[in-house]
Amino acid sequence: MNSAAPEPFTVVVVSAGTSDPSSTRLLADRVADRSCELAACHGRAVTSSVIELREMAADVATALVSQLITPRLQTAIAALGEADGIIASTPVYKAGPSGLFTSFFDILDDDLIIARPVVLAATAGTARHALTVDDQMRSMFAYLRAMTVPTALFAAPEDWGDPALNKRIDRAAVEFVLLMESGFASQIRDASWENYQHEYGSAGGTEVGIDLDTDLMRLATGGPAA
């Protein structure tokens, strides 16, 4: 290892907030800022970018009903694929993550964010939906095999003035930064990538290449089926 400064972490915020300003986005920004500060204490810089799903709602809908991924959506997906850490924040509509939020993740290749550290965050008009994060968001990211930080972030209107929210944000940010620092995602990539299913041309496609040493490839070249 050389002694040059390590690469900054790239953090991508995905916000499904629909107003501007948006409390959903605010919550995500608070986590991102706190993560930045903590990483700086450990001598690591963070570059963060934001995907505002509100700005690409039509692109998301288009991708859902046709096989067309617009360049803008393509850029967002590529950024997500390259991120060291992801902060995913959604408003709660009809007692769950919003359709825009889940639709965006529906479009992604299943292997895009395997082992990636993800902070889950949600906002709602009432505290009755606090379990949305652990119940509904965590299970979707489980399907994507992401490494969700243990602390779920949820803010109802009364939480914004409460110092307890800052404590939770802090806690989530510490978990997030430590996971990024551990290099877990890239270690999984090196050690175990082929153990996950990949579709051709998906997240694993561009680096990994086409595996010729499989039963299907042997069958393709005249071998037996079994």
Add this chain to the structure above:
Amino acid sequence: MQFGIFSVSDITRDPVSGETPSEAERIGAIVRIAQKAEEVGLDVFAIGEHHNPPFFSSAPTTLLAFIAATTKRLIVSTATTLITTNDPVRIAEEYAMLQHLSNGRMDLMLGRGNTAPVYPWFGQDIRQSLPLALEHYNLLHRLWREDVVDWQGKYRTPLQGFTSIPRPLDDVPPFVWHGSIRTPEIAEQAAYYGDGFFANNIFWPKEHYVRLIGFYRQRYAYYGHGTEQQAIVGLGGQAFIARNSQDAKKEFRPYFDEAPVYGHGPSMEEFMDLTPLSVGSPAEVIDKTLTFREHFGDYQRQLFLMDHAGLPLATVLDQLDLLGAEVVPVLRKEIEARQDPQTPAAPTHAAMVKARYGDQAPRQPRPNANRGDNVTGGSPYQDTVAESRPQYPNL
């Protein structure tokens, strides 16, 4: 380079007139369209295969034989023949028969089919579609090259001492294109056998096609069939042409907006921007088509989808007039001027016969007499090589 059209055999309501054609009308129309393709100077007509409404082409070789009988130069082909839900023995038989009747003016493109319910109708399971396709083609490849076949596999009952009849015309099997968007194993199989590879090129991101075609070329060379530049590649595409760009967009828009394949989604302009769809003047269609070889390399066959989305027959025939008179002649000239001199021509029956036999007369299989049991036995033809002995199981 070969230019032509393909149809998926859809029967779609005309959104402008509000009428849905009958199956009989569409079948009559497709015959007329294929004949028109030859009249305007195109080289290829290809038909799809489906087994449910709203399509009509469940018997591609029947249709193509009729078209071959009523044309003189046109090459008839498929887009695609189902290599999964068809018995490879029946594919071998039917397409060899077509090959004879068309005097070699045919080839075929194989695809897996993505309509899930079709599989169980034919005793198969879509979840097995890839190994099924690969195994089926391995068998088809043998059936066309070995007079007597002993074969055992997973997806079909075994064959012992089996001869697929008729033998291919001049004992040269039809050329096969393998169609795929995202499956490297299909590209590998095409490369292994030295067959062609076809990308439908309807939806992008083109990165998938680019990579798969590149892989196919690499593996084609690896298996010793030629250089990467000499691999055989075909592309699809879609066009709607009018003399004037604005008119093309105006006329096609109502069809685009309601088309089953891409209607009710993104705008036509967005689609044109992001996919190979060309809607405009002949010059615009020419320019856009000429960009394909920049991404995919020099290729051998370009097919256009012209009859879908409910376009009435009269419109499709007008389209073919424009394609044949204004677009394809320019494309032929431009591509010939630009392509790498190493680029081979698309395989034709005549060229394959020449390559196999040189100046000798091609083999014309003459069967031995029926032994009275209606079974092939080891020597079905007078010149079947002696090594073809069937391996009968010990009982």
